[in-house]
Amino acid sequence: MAIKSVDQISIVDVTDAYSVILTSETHAFLGSTNAARAGSTTTQIVALQGASQVACSVTVSEITKPTGVTVSSDGHAMSPTLTISVTTSVTTGGVIKIPVHIGDITITKEFTFTIAFTGATGSTGPTGAAGADAITLTITSSNGTIFKNSAIATVLTAHVYKAGAELTAAQISALGSIKWYKDGAATAVGTGATLTIDAGDVSHRASYVAQLEG
Numbered sequence: 001m002a003i004k005s006v007d008q009i010s011i012v013d014v015t016d017a018y019s020v021i022l023t024s025e026t027h028a029f030l031g032s033t034n035a036a037r038a039g040s041t042t043t044q045i046v047a048l049q050g051a052s053q054v055a056c057s058v059t060v061s062e063i064t065k066p067t068g069v070t071v072s073s074d075g076h077a078m079s080p081t082l083t084i085s086v087t088t089s090v091t092t093g094g095v096i097k098i099p100v101h102i103g104d105i106t107i108t109k110e111f112t113f114t115i116a117f118t119g120a121t122g123s124t125g126p127t128g129a130a131g132a133d134a135i136t137l138t139i140t141s142s143n144g145t146i147f148k149n150s151a152i153a154t155v156l157t158a159h160v161y162k163a164g165a166e167l168t169a170a171q172i173s174a175l176g177s178i179k180w181y182k183d184g185a186a187t188a189v190g191t192g193a194t195l196t197i198d199a200g201d202v203s204h205r206a207s208y209v210a211q212l213e214g
Contacts (some may be wrong), residue, residue: 004177006211009139009156011147011202020056020100021046021146029086031115034069040085043111047102051146057081057101066094069113083107084111091115124214133163135175139210150199156180157194158210169193176214183207 024043029036047056055078063071068089076079084096093114100107138161143154158178160167172178172193180190182204189195195208 002213003213007137007139007158008207009141010205010207011141011145011152011154011197017050017204018054018102018105019048020102020109021048022098022109025110026112026114027084028114028116029090031117032088034091035088036086036090036115038085038087040043040083040140041113041160042081042083044079044081045098045100045109047100047107049102052197053078054102056080058098058170059101062099064097066090066092066096069094069096071096072138073097082111084113086113106189130210135212136161137178137210137212139208147202148200152197152199152202154195154197155194156208156210158212159193160212172212176212179213181209181211 005074009029016063022043022045024041026042029039029041045056045058057077058073058080060071060073065071067083068087070085070087072085074083082098093112096111096113098109098111100109138159140157140159141154142157145154147154158180159170160175160178162171167175178192178193179188180195181187182189189208195210197206197208
């Protein structure tokens with residue numbers, strides 16, 4: 001069975017433990033036909049103890065990153081913002097590992113990036129047949145994604161779009177069915193456009209993937 005579209009969301013129970021959030025965990029840099037174009041993006045680091053924000057810091061020299069990638073920090077004492085830049089020597093996506101210090105505790109976060117390559121210019125000639133409309137899927141959570149003291153109660157909803165227009169339930173059924181997977185498991189934990197999550201479903205953190213299969 002083919003996977004026509006997919007999205008992922010993480011549910012976090014922050015109770016009283018330390019946790020670290022990146023305001024952006026991924027980015028697609030623009031590229032030429034075979035490499036990245038020089039560019040940059042930012043992500044801010046937020047550290048929490050339970051639901052309360054605490055100070056954190058990053059030492060740039062400790063960050064591991066692919067060749068051609070640079071990372072700088074604004075040095076903010078509470079929640080530093082990192083600027084991640086790529087050069088034209090970068091030809092593939094990669095992972096940046098960021099150790100975040102909260103007092104004596106270090107939590108390593110990962111920032112992933114990809115390159116959106118430009119297609120090669122085609123030869124002149126008759127216009128080809130129009131391609132199929134793109135199908136995309138996004139997930140929303142009715143009560144957000146961060147909860148305290150295991151008070152987790154939310155409904156995840158998968159929204160399917162074709163050519164930018166959201167599809168009805170009947171239109172989705174004509175394409176296939178939406179299945180939900182938890183923490184990379186191969187067996188679905190739910191089927192349909194919505195999935196209800198409560199405290200018994202999440203221990204500290206869980207990631208849910210919705211796939212349109214058909």
